[in-house]
Amino acid sequence: MLYFIKKYRTLLFATALLFSGLVILTGTHEKRRDLGILDKIALDVTGFFAGIITGIGRGVSSVWFDYVYLVGVRAENAALRAEIDRMRLERAALEEAVLETDRLRRLLGFRERTGFTAVPATVIGSDVSGWFRTITIDRGSSDGIERGMAVVSPEGVVGRTHEVASRTAKVLLVTDSNSAIDAVLQRSRGRGVIYGRVTPVLEMRYVHRTEDVAVGDLVLTSGVGGVFPKGLRIGVVSRVDDTATGLFKTVDVAPAVDLARLEEVLVVTAYAARDYEPLTSPRPGAAVQPAGLTPEAAEPPSAPPAAPSPSPSPVRAPAVAAPGPSPARSPAGARPSPSPTPRAAATPVPAETPRRVSPATPPEPARATTSPTPSPTPPVPRVPLPSAAASPAASPAAAPAASPAALPVAPSPSPAAPSALPAAPSAPPAAPSPSPARELPGAPPSSGAER
């Protein structure tokens, strides 16, 4: 026996290592929800060094661009001032148009659904391998980040938090092959699911052959699944292939966000369905909507009517900033556990309990003040996407919501919204919907296929 072991010790050792790796792979790939203590430490330590290196790199780049590129800055400054003047005029016209849209919307009794609080984060690293598309951000559970939160940028959807350590978190990008987001075509309201690939181009699956899809169509989040707020830009249709046989078209989508140059992102910690209340006074400043949020954010046809507000306020209620317990998430940050799934957490994350907060129930207070884990560092301020609520010219009643502690992103509808209103979203008329956790070839996933 000893002779056998001595003779084949290398082979035995190699086999043992390989077996250990396989045990880890098969034993934990379905439970990749919570990191172990050592894993969290490793992620934090690596994130620390990555943050240092990224900081040094940005410092060098900042010196370069702040000093070397200052030549001719005076002329550029004058040109920019002229541009600002022109844009101010343009903005005033847009604000007027938005006010008009607000009135129309109020008349129709539609509800504005979107508004979310977000934690800003800096990207400090990307995936170590070329196979998967994740980034590491410098915010973690001590900042109120939890697994499964939507991550956005002003340009659109970035991804969702995947693994969370105390001070860092990994974000699964939309381009990752494990990512799936329920989506809707802005123009035709056709539905599908956006999947990532090894290549940077996204794929929209389960778009029915009869659906009207054209190159250049905007693809938005449908809001189904409860992870991403409705109406965020995902990308633009770059290719449509309906030559293949089958029920569905093959649609390529170019991501709206340049993920290779991502530096800052927003982690959506909560978003609320809100009543679109009648205005008692004009809101001259409440006109700008975040760039990543399209008019369809407030587009109501598929939205179930929210519970009636017990006491309608004369102005838009900044629901997220209001104190009180949240039905979707307790003040301590506890959320219902996601249902178990046979698929890997690294891959498909099951559709989770919607993070939406009903307007009928006062939503939770700012997470920054209710962090479950006391942190020696000051709480991260919530800042909104550039939006109407943050505008200094917003209505007086909306102004208190614009405190730095918790600012809801309050997108305003744009004049383009009414044109999209009559079109109701249509699910693919094909085949019954299987569970999103396990797709069947050729069949569309059910609602809430986000993972």
Next chain:
Amino acid sequence: MRRPLAFLVLGGAGLVLQMTVLDVLPFGALKPDLVLLLLLYLSGRSDAVSGGLVAFGLGYTMDILSGGPFGLFTVTKVVIYFLGYLAAKRVYLTAGLAPAVMAAVATVVEGLLVRVLYGALGLDGRALGHGLLRYLVFQALLMGALAPFLFHWLGRLDAWLGTVLPGGDDRRPASLL
């Protein structure tokens, strides 16, 4: 003991580089896998136990930092190390283009292994398979181009650590089996 630890730390630094600096290189989706090259280097110049442990440790760390199924890179790195170990018995790794060829082949093998394991886990591998071949070819070329330089510098580091003679004499074990 000093050498495996040194290479573990070096591999960790390589992973941080992969997360940060190497991500801004203009290679698109391609990204140099420094850990793979380090393990290939080690496969020809270390004994199976210490090299295997380094491969396991770095693969595990990579799993922590990556978004793939946990354990995926633990398995692939160990397999690549021992395949390199076997190949090193027959090929003089420091000669000519051998490191480049070996790195390119190892990249393709690891890619196929990832794809196979992905499917074996019952995951949806369609997205991973899309554009896989083209990705592997370009990634292999990139790794092949990098390998000679990295092997050269790792050799110098090895000499500095005193574990390998400057002339290139290594401590390759006599046989695997």
